[in-house]
Amino acid sequence: MNTNDTKKIDSILFDLDGTLINTIDLIVASFLHTMDAYYPGKYQREDVISFIGPPLSETFTNLDASRVEEMTHTYRTFNLENHDDLVSEYQGVAETLEVLSQQGYKLAIVTTKRRDTALKGLKLMGLEKYFNVVVSIDEVSNYKPDPEPLNLALQQLDSTAEKAIMVGDSEHDILGGQNTGTKTAGVAWSVKGRAHLASFHPDVMLEEMTDLLDYLGLPK
Template sequence: MKINTLLFDLDGTLINTNELIIESFLNTLNTYYPERYKREDVLPFIGPPLYETFTGIDATRVQEMIDAYRKYNHEQHDVLVTEFETVYETVQMLHEKGFKLGIVTTKLRDTVNMGLKLTKLDQFFDVVVTLDDVENAKPHPEPVLLALKQLGSSPEEAIMVGDNHHDIVSGKNAGTQTAGVAWTIKGQEYLAGYKPDYMLGKMSDLLKIVGVE
């Protein structure tokens, strides 16, 4: 079946929030545990919901740490967020060619809107599924299936694109094809281990996959 629907993760896939996320974690954790956490220690925290991450660190302070993280994250958002190569042009082209476009993210909607507005990508997406909209976050298939339902698409018509194994597994669980991005901060080999159908060297590689030249 011909691909007519593309679903994207946001952080680390469409927009470069890596430094923002790392600094938000380090700022928060160093407040509670001075000098215990270094940059490499927080890389595994990129991807899962904040609640899951902070519960694993200290179940008695979860909401407190989430609030501290989000406060810093919002304050520094427009300073630290940047764009990845060819993302804007690719998404614009897909939109112009009539593809159905959606975002599936583990972030809350207010932060998602900040990133999309900053990068001017908000004009291209028909559907945005955030953590606010689901009971089960990626890698559960619920967010992907909800986006497909809202777009009126079947899994066979879609590709889920992401930088984290949560994205690949969620897409596979939902029955879509999947594409990993080689610019994932966790390393291309890490993502390749989850066997996405495609690996994108840059976002514009997606155009050839879906037949747009």
């Protein structure tokens, strides 16, 4: 429920993949397709789950620094070709964003995706109207958990960390919020599991997105 602490929140920063839109099947399939091309038979679904969160450049550098561009091209080609078929919505997201928008909250996306792909997902799910501010990997030198992308979003929203909460499905989101000085909310539908996300001590754990309205003291 609303407390003195949450009354001052006027800005909400959202991760995109696995938080607002269900891209998990798409991401996993894209990684498995890529891994099968370069490391046949070596990787299964449970193996590539750990790849979710950081930018592709970091994941592929850790695998083979000499083939980052090649693997990234393979991944993105498959990802774009299958995007609309494998992306779906999470229950309660659209309703929550509608209430937040009507109540005058400042909303932003902070993602490690490329901007064009992020906008594609938002448009597919009909959520683009809620976000005038989208900070992608294209606009920053450092990515979550570094505070740079969150601070850029706050700057564009004309807000401050003390008035904001970061909502996300990975440790990069929670640590990013903590490093920036915002409140943090984890989502229990994280592909890495509720317990994993809870171990990073978000201020609140959302069992479904409408719980964010309860946390802020707003009517559903």
